[in-house]
Amino acid sequence: MVGPQSQITPGGGPLLSYTRSMIEGSASWPLLGDYAIWSGHLKQDVSPYLLHELVGQRVLPVPISSTRAILHPVTRSTWFEVRHLFGYWMRADVDTVWLDAPGTDGHYYTLCIGGSEARPGEVSYGWVCPHCGTLFGAVTIDVTVKGFQAFLDAAEAGISRFNTDAGSRTCPQCQHVHPLTYGFDPQNDTDVTRRARQAV
Template identity: 30%
Template sequence: MYTNIYVDEPIEKIHDDWDFLTDKVIKKLQGFLPVGDNVYGIRQVVHAKREEIGNAHLAMELVKERKNFEIGPKGVVQVPRVPYVAHITCAGTPHHTQFVFGYWHINDKDEVIIPVPGVNGDPDHIVIIMGRPTGEETDRAAWYCEECTSLLHMSEYVTGREGFRGFWRWELAAVREYNADIRKRTCWNCGHVNPLAYSGFMSTDTPETREARKQW
């Protein structure tokens, strides 16, 4: 996959020891980069608390105190992140990472997530690998009531056909559509008014969505 990630250094400086987790590489993989049959992403973990969200120098840095959740047959469950142990989020499983993206992500490919601890004071990282969507395979942003888990709203993007070039534009549009109508955030089942959504990229935050990011 290195052939698809270009860095501005002479080859003699990188051919023996090119650190996959340096900033120059992470910036190429902050979103998702399709390479061959797979899609890759890298997220840097900062030691900030949720109150300090927004001070990071990368657009998608992860807060260390975050929690990861999935929705399955038993409802919402917390998913551990064990260093160097791969966790597989199976295709079709709604999953959410606190403070990172303000919706439940559902995709049609399995995701492999590998936490990589930092060494000698370096930041921790999360490496994400999944199959490349093809044909009519989709990504979905969904919102479920935080009180009763009823489905409130869902937006779909046909990633296999449209590609990842338009993924983040769709994601931001879906977030804004959900936030624009309080009826979408109000649970039809129990009446609970759910918090605002927010994009995966902090640079798109308004003051209101930045506060929502700190909540969930």
């Protein structure tokens, strides 16, 4: 639940009027102070979200459990993905916290980016070759003026280009062609991104 203040300026002061329900979820990324926060819920019968980090060319899963709630910090500058939630990899210049709380009716999730004044300032998206682990096609977006939404919009545009051009989906290292991909918000899906979302 959002407190009485709808606009909370970044950079200081206690945020006592704000608590956020993990139950309600949000398709968008409301900004709170120095944070961009997403939350969502998945029922037990669908594939859970899977957090992966890229270490060199190795894709490392953060273990999940159907009974145990976890908090995992992704340190700044680490490339990560949340498979089934968005189809690209991302990296920020500030830490990200991932919460996965299983319950009897599925999983509740929160992804929270920020916590430093004027961060995130730069956020990147890119793709990791499923064949050899090479990161490619990375684009960095300055979000200092327009905020985190500028990143989400740029990534959506990047996905369109990626999906319509086999050349940009081709791994520069091994020539493997990356599958079609999808963005954060299923409401923005085209037939192509919907199929890609369901295929993973």
